[in-house]
Amino acid sequence: MTKLICLALLSSVWFACGHQGVEQTSTSTLAYTDTGQYQLATFAGGCFWCMEAPFEKLDGVVSAVSGYCGGPEKNPSYKDVASGKTAHTETVQITFDPNIISYDQLLQVFWRQIDPTDSGGQFVDRGSQYRSEIFVHDAQQRQIAEASRDELDQSARFRDPIVTAITTYDTFYAAEGYHQDFYKKSPDHYHRYRNGSGRDPFRKKFWGADLDIHFDKSPKRTSYTRPSEGEIRASLTDLQYRVTQEEGTERAFSNEYWDNKQDGIYVDIVSGEPLFSSTDKFKSGTGWPSFTQPIRGIEIVENTDHHIGYARTEVRSKVADSHLGHVFKDGPTPTGLRYCINSAALKFIPKDELESEGYGDFLKLFELP
Numbered sequence: 001m002t003k004l005i006c007l008a009l010l011s012s013v014w015f016a017c018g019h020q021g022v023e024q025t026s027t028s029t030l031a032y033t034d035t036g037q038y039q040l041a042t043f044a045g046g047c048f049w050c051m052e053a054p055f056e057k058l059d060g061v062v063s064a065v066s067g068y069c070g071g072p073e074k075n076p077s078y079k080d081v082a083s084g085k086t087a088h089t090e091t092v093q094i095t096f097d098p099n100i101i102s103y104d105q106l107l108q109v110f111w112r113q114i115d116p117t118d119s120g121g122q123f124v125d126r127g128s129q130y131r132s133e134i135f136v137h138d139a140q141q142r143q144i145a146e147a148s149r150d151e152l153d154q155s156a157r158f159r160d161p162i163v164t165a166i167t168t169y170d171t172f173y174a175a176e177g178y179h180q181d182f183y184k185k186s187p188d189h190y191h192r193y194r195n196g197s198g199r200d201p202f203r204k205k206f207w208g209a210d211l212d213i214h215f216d217k218s219p220k221r222t223s224y225t226r227p228s229e230g231e232i233r234a235s236l237t238d239l240q241y242r243v244t245q246e247e248g249t250e251r252a253f254s255n256e257y258w259d260n261k262q263d264g265i266y267v268d269i270v271s272g273e274p275l276f277s278s279t280d281k282f283k284s285g286t287g288w289p290s291f292t293q294p295i296r297g298i299e300i301v302e303n304t305d306h307h308i309g310y311a312r313t314e315v316r317s318k319v320a321d322s323h324l325g326h327v328f329k330d331g332p333t334p335t336g337l338r339y340c341i342n343s344a345a346l347k348f349i350p351k352d353e354l355e356s357e358g359y360g361d362f363l364k365l366f367e368l369p
Contacts, residue, residue, distance in 0.1 A: 038062055041094040041106050042069055042135035042169055045114040046122025048090040049190055050199055053183045054109055055092060060100030065093050066175040066182070069135055070167065078176055081129050089131050093172050103141055107148040110134070112207055113199075116152065117160035123198040135169040142166060155297025156327070156337060157206060205334070209279070209365045210296060224271040224299075224319045232270055240269055243344040244322035247307065247314075252287025255343035263351040265295060265362050269344070271320035273299040276341065278351075279365050282331075284338055289346070291339040292331050295362070302327065315339060 045051045048066035055064040068076045071087030081088050094106060114122060114132045121130040134149075136142040145166050153162040174180075183190040194200065203211055226232075233241060242248035252258070257266070266276040266289070276291045284290035294300045298318070305314045315324045324345045331338035349357050351366050 038095050039098050039103070040137055040169075041096060041103055041141070042091060042137070042172060043094070043106075043110045044069065044089040044091045044131060044133040044135070045110065046090065046125050046130045046132065046199070047193070047197065048092050048175065048179065049182045050194055050197070051090075051092040051113060052181070054113055055094050055106070056181075058096075058101055058106075058109065060097045061106075062095040062097060064095075066179045067091050067093055068173045068175060069093075069169070069171065070133060074171075074173075076173055078179065084127050084129050087128070088173075089129050089133060090175075091133075091135070091172065104144050104148060107134075107145060108213055111148070111152055112203060112211060112213060114164070115202055116149075116162045116164040117158050119163045123202065124196070132164040134164060134166045135172075136166060137169045142168075151298045154302065155300060156293050156335065156339075157297045209277075212364070214361075224268075224273045226271055226320045236269065237344075240344045243342045244270055244320075244324075247305075247323040248342075249325075250288075250342050250344050255288065257289045257343040257346060257348060258287050260289070260348065262348070263366055264349050265354065265359060265365070266341075266346040266348055267359075268299070268317040268320050268322050268324075269347045270322050271317060272347070273317050273319055274359060274362060275299055275317065275324070275346065276339065277362070277365050284331075284340070286340060288325065289341050289343055290331070291341065292333075292335045292337055294339065295365075300324075315341065317345075 043051065052064045052066050055061050067090075068081050068086070068088040069091040070089045073080070073086040073088065076086045076088050080086050081090065096103075096106065116132055119131070121127050122132060134145045136145055149162055149164065149166065152158070178185070227235070232245065236244065239248075239250060243250055260278075260281075263278050265274055265278070267274050274295050276289075277295045280291045280293050280295070282290055282292060301316045301318050301321075303314045303316065304311050306312075313327045315327050316322060317324060322345050323342075325339065325341040328338045328340060329336060349359055351363070354360055354363050
């Protein structure tokens, strides 16, 4: 079902990403001069009005153009794409300066705009012409895109698997002129559509405090490494070493953070990777620090272990490969999960020290709504 039909069921007002009363101009393939300075990124995430706006606002993005990609048909029109007569999907093509913003950062923005678990379209717009897809321009983009997708898939952000396809780019056709910068030219129409589409409530539900992402040029702690074995052994207590390196478990109710009520974040004791936030901590009654979700998910790896005779989901840090604890499906809302973590695997950074310790990006977790 196209967005025109679906939205007509919701309202009789102009509520779609385009309407048939506007004359459409012919499409053409965009051509770019290869100066060696700029690169292209091409993403599909449902309505291209909603995809164009967030990218245009980013530092380092030269332009974001709405169009069509993913099908063999030449010079598709909006009418043909929206009705499903072609294999194309609504797409936004981004010209960006990699010296200012990276392809990986663009992907971080992309994931925050879509439902990557929906194979039938995006939000109220149903059909393959509204599918999510990443069109990669070279082998490096493919590698970065696959790594980004796999990180998200392995995180606890979404319960269902990621189905967003990663496809080799072929040809992009610019959409009709009235679709370009539609959010600027027809803001009332744009906001009526966007507010009724369900996109923003979904984004807020699954991304929460991580929804608004800012790429600050000020020094931040963004890279983490695993020290040498000798450095790890020298820096950890016997208990910390046994827990993180030998998959041990500390005593319940007799560990540093099980009853900690301070605002702040918990990082890997070995590498400093940000793992959990006090905003997701809850009193589970188990005697260990318990959280409903990781702070971002990308620093968490889950494995299955049988150390006590039955299968459990082990939680480890990605870079340091520290054993942290386990995750269980008996937690409270909104996730229904309980990350049961050893205090010995964590270092607590109080809210007032986040900036000085290089974790200033996480201060937004503690801002009042």
